[in-house]
Amino acid sequence: MLDKSRLRNPALFGKIVSPEKAAELIQDGMNVGVAGFTPSGYPKKTTLALAEAIRKGRKCRINIWSGASVGPEIEEALAEVDGIAGRQPYYAASNKTLAHEINDGEVSYIDQHLSHFAQQVDYGFFGNVDVAIVEAAAITEDGDFVLGTGVGNLPMFVKHAKHIIVEVNTTIPLEIEGIHDIYICDPPPGRSEIPIYHVGDRIGSPYVKCGIDRIDCIVESDIVDHVRNLTPPGPDEIKIAENLVDFLENEQRHGRLPKDRMLPLQSGVGSIANAVLLGLEKSRFENLEMYSEILQDSVFELIKSGKIAKASGCAFTPSAHVREMYAKEPELYNRAIVLRPLDISNSPEVIRRLGVISLNTPIEFDIYGQANSTHVMGMKMMNGIGGSGDYMRNGYLTIFNSPSTGKNGAISKVVPMVTHADHTEHDTMVFITEQGVADVRGLPPVKRARLIIEKCAHPDFRAELLDYLEYSVRSFPGHEPVALSRAFSMHERLRATGTMKKTSA
Numbered sequence: 001m002l003d004k005s006r007l008r009n010p011a012l013f014g015k016i017v018s019p020e021k022a023a024e025l026i027q028d029g030m031n032v033g034v035a036g037f038t039p040s041g042y043p044k045k046t047t048l049a050l051a052e053a054i055r056k057g058r059k060c061r062i063n064i065w066s067g068a069s070v071g072p073e074i075e076e077a078l079a080e081v082d083g084i085a086g087r088q089p090y091y092a093a094s095n096k097t098l099a100h101e102i103n104d105g106e107v108s109y110i111d112q113h114l115s116h117f118a119q120q121v122d123y124g125f126f127g128n129v130d131v132a133i134v135e136a137a138a139i140t141e142d143g144d145f146v147l148g149t150g151v152g153n154l155p156m157f158v159k160h161a162k163h164i165i166v167e168v169n170t171t172i173p174l175e176i177e178g179i180h181d182i183y184i185c186d187p188p189p190g191r192s193e194i195p196i197y198h199v200g201d202r203i204g205s206p207y208v209k210c211g212i213d214r215i216d217c218i219v220e221s222d223i224v225d226h227v228r229n230l231t232p233p234g235p236d237e238i239k240i241a242e243n244l245v246d247f248l249e250n251e252q253r254h255g256r257l258p259k260d261r262m263l264p265l266q267s268g269v270g271s272i273a274n275a276v277l278l279g280l281e282k283s284r285f286e287n288l289e290m291y292s293e294i295l296q297d298s299v300f301e302l303i304k305s306g307k308i309a310k311a312s313g314c315a316f317t318p319s320a321h322v323r324e325m326y327a328k329e330p331e332l333y334n335r336a337i338v339l340r341p342l343d344i345s346n347s348p349e350v351i352r353r354l355g356v357i358s359l360n361t362p363i364e365f366d367i368y369g370q371a372n373s374t375h376v377m378g379m380k381m382m383n384g385i386g387g388s389g390d391y392m393r394n395g396y397l398t399i400f401n402s403p404s405t406g407k408n409g410a411i412s413k414v415v416p417m418v419t420h421a422d423h424t425e426h427d428t429m430v431f432i433t434e435q436g437v438a439d440v441r442g443l444p445p446v447k448r449a450r451l452i453i454e455k456c457a458h459p460d461f462r463a464e465l466l467d468y469l470e471y472s473v474r475s476f477p478g479h480e481p482v483a484l485s486r487a488f489s490m491h492e493r494l495r496a497t498g499t500m501k502k503t504s505a
Contacts (some may be wrong), residue, residue, distance in 0.1 A: 002220050006168050008141045009212060017217040017280055019049035022165045025216060026050055028060045029085070030130035033157030034074060037067035037315035037342065038092070038294050039267055041150025043133040043167040043237035044073035044223040049079040061085040064493070065121070067152020067314065067342045068386060069291075071094065071226040079107070085108070088126075089117040090384035092336035093305065094228070104378050111374065111381070115295065115390040118156040120291050122187055125435070132161035134208070135221070137172035139418070144205075147180055148172040150227065155182050155208050155341045159448075164214055171223040175330035178206050180339045197348045198265050199289040200310040200338060210319030227319045230297055233275030236403045239434035240272075241279020244359070244401065247430065247437050248285070264291040265299075266351075266391045268360040274298045276359065276401050281307060288449060291356050293387045294346045295337065300325050303336045310336045314345040344389040358395030361402055362386040366418045367449035368480055369425035369440050378419025392427045404433040404458040412461040414452060414485040416468045430457050445480040446473060465492065 005011055023046050026032060036042025054060055072095060079083050079097040090260055091100045101107040107329035112120075120126065134154060138146040147154070148169060185191055195203050228344035233241070251257040262285050264450030267277045273279050278298035280288065290299060290311035302308040314321065325503060337404050344350065351358075362371040363382060371392075383432065392398045400423075402413050413433070425448070429439045436455035440448040446450065446469070453465045468490060472481035 002168055002170070002218075003152065005174060006138045007218070008139060008171065009143065010220060011212055012143070012215070013141055013288075015218045017219065019045040019219050021055055022046045022217050022219050023050040025163050026060065026062060026131055026164060027084065027467045029062070031065060031127055033062065033065040033132045033148070033153065033161065034070060035135045035150065035154040036070045036076055036228060037150040037152035037153060038069050038073035038317065039226050039418075040294075040315040040318055041135055041148040041152070042070040042074060042225065043135045043165070043221070044068070045219050045221045046133055046165055047074045047165055048077055050084055051081050051129065054078075054081040054083045056083040063087070065117075065157065066090070066124075066155070067130070067150065067154070068092075068384070073223065082106075089114060090111060092383045093381075105321055109381065109386045113346075113389045114387040115343050115348060117345040118153045118341065119187075121153070121156050127161060129160040129163065131163045132157040132167045132421050133165065134158065135172075136168050136245060137174055137176055138165055139166060139215070139218070140182075140207060143215060144207035146174075146207060148176060149318045151182070151339050152314055152342050154161050154201065156185055156194065156343070158208055158210055159184060160301070160343055161214075163216045164210065164215055165219065167219045167221040168224070171222055173327060173330065175334070176273065179334050179337055179480065180206050182206070182208050182341060183344055185343070187315065190450070194344060194347055194350055196344070197353065198320050204340075208342050209480065210336040224323075225318050227317055229319060231271045232272050236434040237272055237275035238279065240401050240403070240432055241276045241304045242275060243432050243434070244399070244439050245279065245283045246324065247432065247439070249283075262288055263355040263357050263396055264289040266290070266292040266358045266395065267296070268358050269294050269296070269386065270361060272361045272403070274403065278302070281304075281305060287363050287366045291345070291351070291354055293342065297322055300410045301335065303333060304329075306460060308336065310338075311336055312340060312345065314340055314342045329355075346387045348390060351394040352396075355396035355483055356391060356394075357390035357397045358388075358398065359399050362413075362423070364401050364413050364415050365400055365402065365420055365428075365431060365452075366415050367415075367452050367465060368419050368445050369431070369448050369452065370421045370427060371423040372418040374480055375420035389422065389427075392423050395431065396430055399430040399432060400428060401432045404435050404456060405460070409458070412458060412465070414457040414461065414465060416490050417464065417482060417484075419488070421468060432466050433457075435459075
């Protein structure tokens with residue numbers, strides 16, 4: 001039951017309604033901004049009620065705006081009843097029905113760099129925010145929101161929303177209050193710098209500002225976030241982490257990184273990224289800092305062990321393990337963690353100022369250093385670009401970590417040419433697989449290609465990749481020789497069928 005610890009103004013109790021009543025505010029064709037980021041801190045009951053109403057015959061297809069992917073109570077529930085007309089700025093393939101509808105063209109999907117979306121909503125580029133659906137731990141006496149584990153783009157949605165639905169989730173620990181730092185940039189021409197000069201700087205409010213009069217209704221919720229457990233690291237991930245540590249230590253020895261401390265780290269999402277970051281546990285680095293978007297399980301482990309002193313993000317992943325860790329020592333994690341809006345966590349300005357070291361994982365990368373983070377065979381959307389572009393374009397060091405092969409060794413992750421380039425060779429500096437490290441800074445294209453093949457490709461595929469490079473250099477001489485037909489023929493075997501004849505090197 002909701003009580004005064006969750007609703008801190010008596011007037012708020014008169015706004016409590018059923019999820020079904022709240023869902024009536026959402027009408028066909030509306031733009032609906034939801035809380036949450038990679039299913040963390042997202043609303044659930046209102047969208048489940050809306051999906052059920054559509055199933056019973058109500059006509060309602062909406063555009064869903066978020067921070068990144070959200071849980072099945074939104075994306076899957078509404079996709080299954082054809083309730084989603086449009087989606088942006090990100091989705092993940094784990095929501096299979098929505099993935100199918102996006103790739104079939106049934107849902108209009110716009111993929112964007114995550115740092116761009118909130119400010120473009122602020123500028124009015126995409127129309128009105130008709131409804132914002134908040135998930136909150138509590139509502140203050142002034143009608144402001146204590147968020148849970150995810151911030152995402154919610155502050156901007158609340159700023160512009162015509163209607164506001166608040167789901168107050170009683171499973172969110174009240175101890176989380178104070179962990180957030182909510183800051184909204186002024187629009188140009190009055191915009192000044194974002195005054196973050198150290199990872200732990202707080203520049204805003206612990207609450208999302210709203211006001212009681214703007215809240216249309218409140219729904220009680222007790223559904224926990226739908227978070228999948230991450231797979232434990234395997235031999236390849238452990239070796240990638242060791243190669244990363246060796247590379248960073250070498251950078252310090254040569255004076256390209258400070259000798260007395262490591263620059264802030266950013267890490268992408270998923271089991272590989274989590275495993276690589278966890279590999280820092282065995283390194284000699286101390287007092288590490290994170291300036292990232294999502295803080296996964298490994299960050300909590302590294303805070304617990306004392307390796308990470310400060311971690312800034314726009315959400316943390318509330319797996320069962322993390323929820324247990326946080327419940328036991330909330331003060332420890334509150335001291336270390338700051339949760340910010342997505343356009344602040346991913347701000348190119350702040351990333352560049354702090355000198356963030358960017359660590360991301362692509363679907364594939366090619367011999368000239370271009371990376372594909374989104375599309376399989378250049379056509380099928382796997383997941384959005386997310387924040388990788390924000391960090392890879394602006395990081396002090398930009399590093400792609402990936403196993404050299406996929407599908408149990410049947411295909412190569414290093415290809416002659418990516419069929420979709422999310423990150424060009426202009427934005428990438430270092431590639432690390434379990435095979436080794438290719439530092440391509442300062443190298444022209446052909447030298448880049450030779451080094452990537454030598455250091456990163458699996459021996460089973462190395463000879464054919466090198467043969468392709470030599471053929472391209474002979475047949476199509478130029479600054480960056482490419483044999484298009486041969487590249488795509490090889491790519492089809494490398495990535496799609498897995499039937500490329502393996503050779504020894």
